[in-house]
Amino acid sequence: MKKIVKFIKYTVIITIVLLITALLFPTWTSHIKGNNSVSALEQVKINGSNHEVMIRGKDKDNPVIIFVHGGPGCSEIPYASKYQNLLENNFTVVNYDQRASGKSYHFFEDYSNLSSDLLVDDLLALTDYISDRLGKEKVLLIGHSYGTFIATQAASKAPEKFTAYVGIGQMSDTVGSEIDGLNYVIQQAEYDGNAEDVLYLQGLTEQVENGETFTPRKYIAKYGGSSRLIDNPDGNIISMLFSREYNLLDVIRYNYGLSYSQKTLLEEVMKNPLPTKVKKLELPCYFVMGKYDYQTSSNAAKKYFDMIEADKKEFIAFEQSAHYPQFEEKEKFYEWMCDTFIK
Numbered sequence: 001m002k003k004i005v006k007f008i009k010y011t012v013i014i015t016i017v018l019l020i021t022a023l024l025f026p027t028w029t030s031h032i033k034g035n036n037s038v039s040a041l042e043q044v045k046i047n048g049s050n051h052e053v054m055i056r057g058k059d060k061d062n063p064v065i066i067f068v069h070g071g072p073g074c075s076e077i078p079y080a081s082k083y084q085n086l087l088e089n090n091f092t093v094v095n096y097d098q099r100a101s102g103k104s105y106h107f108f109e110d111y112s113n114l115s116s117d118l119l120v121d122d123l124l125a126l127t128d129y130i131s132d133r134l135g136k137e138k139v140l141l142i143g144h145s146y147g148t149f150i151a152t153q154a155a156s157k158a159p160e161k162f163t164a165y166v167g168i169g170q171m172s173d174t175v176g177s178e179i180d181g182l183n184y185v186i187q188q189a190e191y192d193g194n195a196e197d198v199l200y201l202q203g204l205t206e207q208v209e210n211g212e213t214f215t216p217r218k219y220i221a222k223y224g225g226s227s228r229l230i231d232n233p234d235g236n237i238i239s240m241l242f243s244r245e246y247n248l249l250d251v252i253r254y255n256y257g258l259s260y261s262q263k264t265l266l267e268e269v270m271k272n273p274l275p276t277k278v279k280k281l282e283l284p285c286y287f288v289m290g291k292y293d294y295q296t297s298s299n300a301a302k303k304y305f306d307m308i309e310a311d312k313k314e315f316i317a318f319e320q321s322a323h324y325p326q327f328e329e330k331e332k333f334y335e336w337m338c339d340t341f342i343k
Helices: 002-024 077-083 116-134 146-157 174-192 195-202 205-209 217-222 237-241 248-271 298-307 330-341
Strands: 038-046 049-057 064-068 092-096 139-144 162-168 285-290 313-318
Touching: 038 116, 049 077, 049 116, 064 116, 064 146, 077 092, 077 237, 092 116, 116 139, 116 146, 116 248, 139 146, 146 162, 146 248, 174 195, 174 205, 174 217, 174 248, 174 298, 195 217, 237 248, 285 298, 285 330, 298 313, 313 330
Parallel strands: 064 092, 064 139, 139 162, 162 285, 285 313
Antiparallel strands: 038 049, 049 092
16 A cells, blocks of 8 residues: 555656646757858747747848738747748748737736737837848738738738738638638538538528628638648647647647637627728738638638739639648748749
8 A cells, every 4th residue: 555655656746747847848949050040939028028039040141031820829939940941941930929829928917908909019019120130121021810910901001111911821801701611611511421510500600691700610620621731730739849949838828828819809800801901002912822721711812812902912822722821832832932032
């Protein structure tokens, strides 16, 4: 009996030590070889709040990209370096966790004023910081998913800060996009003979059409409207824990921030979608869409693209991808980026 008690005692102690180690284990981003390379992961005070910023590239003199992640609340820092290794050859790539997201979520900070307007102001302040730090007059702005809701507004508000705007998984008329997504998953469920899914999804039709709810993302993922050539990278806790950039405490912050950000910010994208906010961009504009994207419908994005005024605009379809064309077809995306922005 004493041996059992002793074993349990040591097991508990070891478990506590492992948990504390996982919670507090130092995080970093891997080094990039080169005399003029940069590989930094740091907290920077932006617009009054500490933001986690990751900067990576083989040559600081290369053009600079600022990536604006989606969600709301879905940091891409834990997996970005896995997919952007090619881009780092010819660009300096900046990822950051938005206010109240991921490593930028701070338990005792007041987020009662969180709004898309504040996130736009944060992005513009971050752009100034990055431009000063890397000695650039302008940077390339790329938004992904909900990040396009923020980045499109930032590009409209301060076009002089950016060489161009690229929207990947571009948001548009939210209700129209959600209806496209719902019709797609119902069609796929019928094709697969999943009568239970069909019945449940059909029951959501009125709510989706009235802008009262989103098409459930788990069904979009189940039927290939989220990702097709890779596993959906967002919210993969195990992958986060095995990344260099996140530890257990960061994963906990990620989940708190995700819940708070989505509860606070998603209502606006239904009531005030992008076509009501931005009708003109005074800089080159590119929409990069996966053909099978039904999280942010490619069809709805094309309608917005046709409507928006821009100095120059181009709609680029990735035929094999869904919501993550920059990751699913990363070689093709890299080639397009170089062809378009490396002079």
